[in-house]
Amino acid sequence: MATIFSRIVAGEIPSYKVAENEEFYAFLDINPLAKGHTLVIPKREVDYFFDLEDSEIAAMQVFAKKVATAIKKAFPCVKVGQAVLGLEVPHAHIHLVPMQSEKDMLFTNPKLQLTPEDFKEIAAKISAQLA
Ligand code: 5GP
Numbered sequence: 001m002a003t004i005f006s007r008i009v010a011g012e013i014p015s016y017k018v019a020e021n022e023e024f025y026a027f028l029d030i031n032p033l034a035k036g037h038t039l040v041i042p043k044r045e046v047d048y049f050f051d052l053e054d055s056e057i058a059a060m061q062v063f064a065k066k067v068a069t070a071i072k073k074a075f076p077c078v079k080v081g082q083a084v085l086g087l088e089v090p091h092a093h094i095h096l097v098p099m100q101s102e103k104d105m106l107f108t109n110p111k112l113q114l115t116p117e118d119f120k121e122i123a124a125k126i127s128a129q130l131a
Pocket of ligand 1: 004088090
């Protein structure tokens with residue numbers, strides 16, 4: 001069965017898309033740690049990040065770099081942090097989180113409650129920096 005993230009890529013489940021190319025898809029995390037918290041995934045369905053091919057990891061990281069640069073412009077922060085967990089969704093993904101301090105990367109933190117309008121606005125702000 002397709003993962004929830006494959007279904008997002010296929011458009012079967014809605015998402016707030018930030019960027020896309022042939023191989024990768026970036027969209028807002030639905031339970032964000034901060035405004036701009038984005039997930040980068042390969043379209044190819046692989047559970048464990050470190051099972052991806054070397055070339056895929058390299059290309060995914062370059063794609064994530066572009067997205068992170070756009071996030072930082074759209075949501076000024078000290079740095080954009082990157083994390084790979086994958087304990088919840090069995091489809092490899094990189095979390096990109098704008099950080100003001102180290103504690104912003106704590107996945108045990110309460111998540112932001114945002115409206116659909118907030119999500120749309122955030123995704124548009126990041127996408128605009130990629131244009
Ligand atoms: P992890 O697998 O890295 O532990 O966590 C999965 C992440 O995916 C979580 O931060 C969660 O909020 C996010 N997530 C889970 N399901 C969905 C979904 O259907 N849409 C979006 N946009 N994010 C999701």
